[in-house]
Amino acid sequence: MRPVAVVAAGVATPIGLDLETFWSGLITGVDGTSRIERFEVGDLRVGRGGEIKKLASAGQAPHRACRASSMLLRAADDLLAHAGLGADAGRVAVVLGTALGGVEELDRALTDTPGPRTAAAGLYDSPAFALARRLGAAGPVLTVSTACASGATALGIGADLLNSDAADLVVAGGYDVLCRFVMRGFDALRSLTRDRVRPFDRRRNGLLLGEAAGLVLLARASEARAPLGRLLGHASSSDGSHIAAPDPDGRGLEHAVRAAMAAAGVGAADVDLVSAHGTGTVLNDRIETSVIKRVLGAHAHAVPVNSIKGAIGHTMGAAATLEAIMCLLAARDGVVPSTLGYEEPDPACDLDYVPRAARQVRTRMSLSTSLGFGGCNAALVLEGGA
Amino acid sequence: MTRVTGIGLLTGWGAGTAALPDDARATGAGRRVVALPRPAYDGERFRRATRECLLGVAAVDAMLADAGLDRGAIGGPDTALIYASAAAYGASNRAFIVGGPSVYFPYTAPSAVPAEVAIEYGLRGGYVILVGGATACIEALWQAATLLGSGRCRRAIVLAVETFAECETLWSRGRWTVRGPLVEAAACALLEGDGEVCYAVGVIPAPLEMVARQRAGETLACGPLIALALAREAGEALPRVTGQWRGRRMGVTLELATAAARTRS
Numbered sequence: 205m206r207p208v209a210v211v212a213a214g215v216a217t218p219i220g221l222d223l224e225t226f227w228s229g230l231i232t233g234v235d236g237t238s239r240i241e242r243f244e245v246g247d248l249r250v251g252r253g254g255e256i257k258k259l260a261s262a263g264q265a266p267h268r269a270c271r272a273s274s275m276l277l278r279a280a281d282d283l284l285a286h287a288g289l290g291a292d293a294g295r296v297a298v299v300l301g302t303a304l305g306g307v308e309e310l311d312r313a314l315t316d317t318p319g320p321r322t323a324a325a326g327l328y329d330s331p332a333f334a335l336a337r338r339l340g341a342a343g344p345v346l347t348v349s350t351a352c353a354s355g356a357t358a359l360g361i362g363a364d365l366l367n368s369d370a371a372d373l374v375v376a377g378g379y380d381v382l383c384r385f386v387m388r389g390f391d392a393l394r395s396l397t398r399d400r401v402r403p404f405d406r407r408r409n410g411l412l413l414g415e416a417a418g419l420v421l422l423a424r425a426s427e428a429r430a431p432l433g434r435l436l437g438h439a440s441s442s443d444g445s446h447i448a449a450p451d452p453d454g455r456g457l458e459h460a461v462r463a464a465m466a467a468a469g470v471g472a473a474d475v476d477l478v479s480a481h482g483t484g485t486v487l488n489d490r491i492e493t494s495v496i497k498r499v500l501g502a503h504a505h506a507v508p509v510n511s512i513k514g515a516i517g518h519t520m521g522a523a524a525t526l527e528a529i530m531c532l533l534a535a536r537d538g539v540v541p542s543t544l545g546y547e548e549p550d551p552a553c554d555l556d557y558v559p560r561a562a563r564q565v566r567t568r569m570s571l572s573t574s575l576g577f578g579g580c581n582a583a584l585v586l587e588g589g590a
Numbered sequence: 591m592t593r594v595t596g597i598g599l600l601t602g603w604g605a606g607t608a609a610l611p612d613d614a615r616a617t618g619a620g621r622r623v624v625a626l627p628r629p630a631y632d633g634e635r636f637r638r639a640t641r642e643c644l645l646g647v648a649a650v651d652a653m654l655a656d657a658g659l660d661r662g663a664i665g666g667p668d669t670a671l672i673y674a675s676a677a678a679y680g681a682s683n684r685a686f687i688v689g690g691p692s693v694y695f696p697y698t699a700p701s702a703v704p705a706e707v708a709i710e711y712g713l714r715g716g717y718v719i720l721v722g723g724a725t726a727c728i729e730a731l732w733q734a735a736t737l738l739g740s741g742r743c744r745r746a747i748v749l750a751v752e753t754f755a756e757c758e759t760l761w762s763r764g765r766w767t768v769r770g771p772l773v774e775a776a777a778c779a780l781l782e783g784d785g786e787v788c789y790a791v792g793v794i795p796a797p798l799e800m801v802a803r804q805r806a807g808e809t810l811a812c813g814p815l816i817a818l819a820l821a822r823e824a825g826e827a828l829p830r831v832t833g834q835w836r837g838r839r840m841g842v843t844l845e846l847a848t849a850a851a852r853t854r855s
Binding site for chain 1 (some may be wrong): 838
C-alpha cells in the first residue's frame with residue numbers, strides 16, 4: 205500500500221474537547237468516566253460511562269444538530285484549527301465509522317411524533333452528511349459500520365480513496381454517542397462493569413461505554429506534509445464465528461493484523477507500540493494478548509501494549525480513530541499513555557501493558573487493533589512524524 | 591478488469607430478473623412497500639436471526655447457484671465480504687426500541703447481516719460494511735475491486751439487503767419515498783479479476799439505473815446490483831451502473847462474465 209499522510213487531527217472526548225487537552229488527559233491519567241447525567245439510567249445495572257458533559261455549550265453546532273453531529277462538528281472545528289482543506293470541494297471525501305449512527309434520533313422518531321427531518325436524522329449516515337456540509341466536502345461521503353472496529357476501517361477506506369485517486373483529501377474518523385439505546389443493549393448483555401474498566405487486569409470484568417468523535421485529515425503522502433505521521437497499512441477481516449463474541453482463537457484478528465503489516469511492509473521487530481482494543485472484558489483481552497504474541501513472537505514482550513479505554517470508556521465507532529491518534533501523538537512526544545485501571549497482572553495476559561503512569565519511550569511504528577460485534581476485525585499500522 | 595461471475599437476486603416481486611414487472615409503480619398499485627417473506631432457514635443455528643439476516647443468506651445462496659459454485663467454494667480468508675444497506679437495520683432497531691429486549695441486542699447492528707453470512711459460509715477475509723443507499727453499493731463494488739486489485743482477496747462478495755415493512759410509517763415521512771414503491775430486496779454479486787474498475791463521482795445517471803428503478807421500484811442499496819442483473823439479461827458485457835443517495839451520485843463500470851465463462855469457472 206502507498207503510505208498516506210496524516211496531516212491533522214481533531215477530537216471531542218470525555219477528557220477533552222480538543223486534541224491537546226485529550227492528549228494531556230491521557231498522559232496524566234485523567235479518568236473520563238462518571239455517572240451518566242444526560243438521560244435516565246436508574247433502571248440499568250450500570251449507569252456510568254465516558255460522557256461528555258458540556259458539549260452543547262462548548263460546541264458550535266447548528267441549533268438543530270443531533271448530538272452525534274454536534275460531536276463531529278466540534279471535532280471538525282478542532283481539526284480545521286490545525287489544517288485547512290485546500291482542495292477542490294469535489295475532491296474532498298468524508299469517511300466516518302460508527303456503530304450506532306443516528307440511532308438516538310431513530311429512537312426519537314419512533315417514540316415521538318416527528319416530522320420528516322427527524323425521520324431522516326434517524327438514518328445511520330445522517331451525521332456524516334452533516335459533517336460534509338460543514339466542511340463543504342462535495343466528494344464521496346461514506347459511512348462505515350463495522351461495529352466497534354469502524355473507526356479503523358474508515359481510515360483504511362480513506363487511504364483507499366486517496367490511493368485510487370477518487371479524492372485528494374479525506375476527512376476520516378469515527379464517532380458514537382452514549383444513549384439509552386446502547387446502554388440498554390449492553391446492560392442486557394451484562395457486558396458493563398460495576399467496577400472501573402481494567403483492561404488486561406486479573407480482576408477485569410467488563411467495559412464501560414463512552415462517547416466521542418475523532419477525525420483525521422488524510423492526503424497522499426507524495427503530495428502533503430505529514431506532521432502527525434503516516435498510515436502505512438490497514439486490513440480488515442471477519443471472524444465468521446459468532447454474532448457477538450470474538451473468535452476464541454482470534455483467527456480473524458490475526459489475519460487482519462498480518463495483512464496490515466504486510467501491506468505496510470513492516471515486520472514484527474519494527475513495531476514499537478501496540479495500541480490494543482483492550483476493552484476490559486475477560487475474553488477480548490485474553491484473545492488480543494494471544495494474537496499479539498503469535499504475530500510479534502518474542503518481540504511481543506519487548507513492546508509496550510496499552511489501552512485507553514480505562515480513561516474514556518469504549519467509545520465504539522470513535523475508539524479506533526482515537527487510538528490511532530494516540531499512537532501518532534505518542535511518537536510525536538516520546539511518551540506512551542498508561543493503561544488506566546490496570547493494576548494486577550493476569551497470567552493469561554502477560555505482556556507489558558504500561559502500568560501506573562505514562563512512560564517516556566521513543567516510538568515510531570505502531571500497530572493498532574480493533575474488534576467489534578459481528579466478528580469485525582481491523583488493524584492499522586502507523587508511523588509517527590519525523 | 592473486475593468481472594462479475596455470479597448474481598443472486600430476490601425482491602418483493604420474486605426471485606431473479608424474470609420476476610420483475612415492466613413497471614413497478616403500476617404493478618404496485620399504490621402500495622408503499624412490497625415486502626419479502628422471511629426465508630425458511632430453520633433450526634437452532636438461526637434461532638435468533640432476524641429476517642434481514644436470513645435474506646442476506648438467501649441472496650448468497652442464490653448467487654452461488656447462479657455462479658455454479660457450492661457453499662464450500664467461498665469459505666476462508668481469501669473471500670472478502672462487502673455489505674451495503676440503508677435500511678435493513680431499521681426493523682431490528684425498531685423492535686429493540688419499541689418492544690424492549692425482544693431482539694438480541696447484537697442483531698440491532700448493521701453488522702448483524704454480514705456476520706450471519708460470514709458465519710454461514712465461513713468467510714474470514716476482508717470485511718467492509720457501508721451504510722447508505724445506491725451510492726453505498728457503488729462504493730461497495732469499488733471497494734471489492736480495490737481489495738482484489740491489492741491482492742487482499744481472491745474473490746469478493748458484494749451483498750445488499752433492504753427491508754422496509756417494519757418501519758413503513760417512518761419511511762413514508764421521508765422524501766426519498768416519493769418515487770416508490772419501496773420494494774424489499776436482497777441482492778448479491780461475486781467479483782473476481784485483477785481489480786481494475788472505473789469508479790467515478792458526480793456522474794450522470796446511466797440508462798440502467800432508470801430501467802432498474804422502473805422495473806424493480808425503489809430498492810436503495812440493492813439498485814446497482816439489480817442493474818447489473820438486468821444488464822446481464824440484456825447481454826451487456828461492460829455495463830456502467832450508477833446510483834444516487836442524498837444528493838450524491840456515483841458510478842462504476844464492471845465486466846460481466848458470459849454464461850459460458852461462468853460455466854467454465
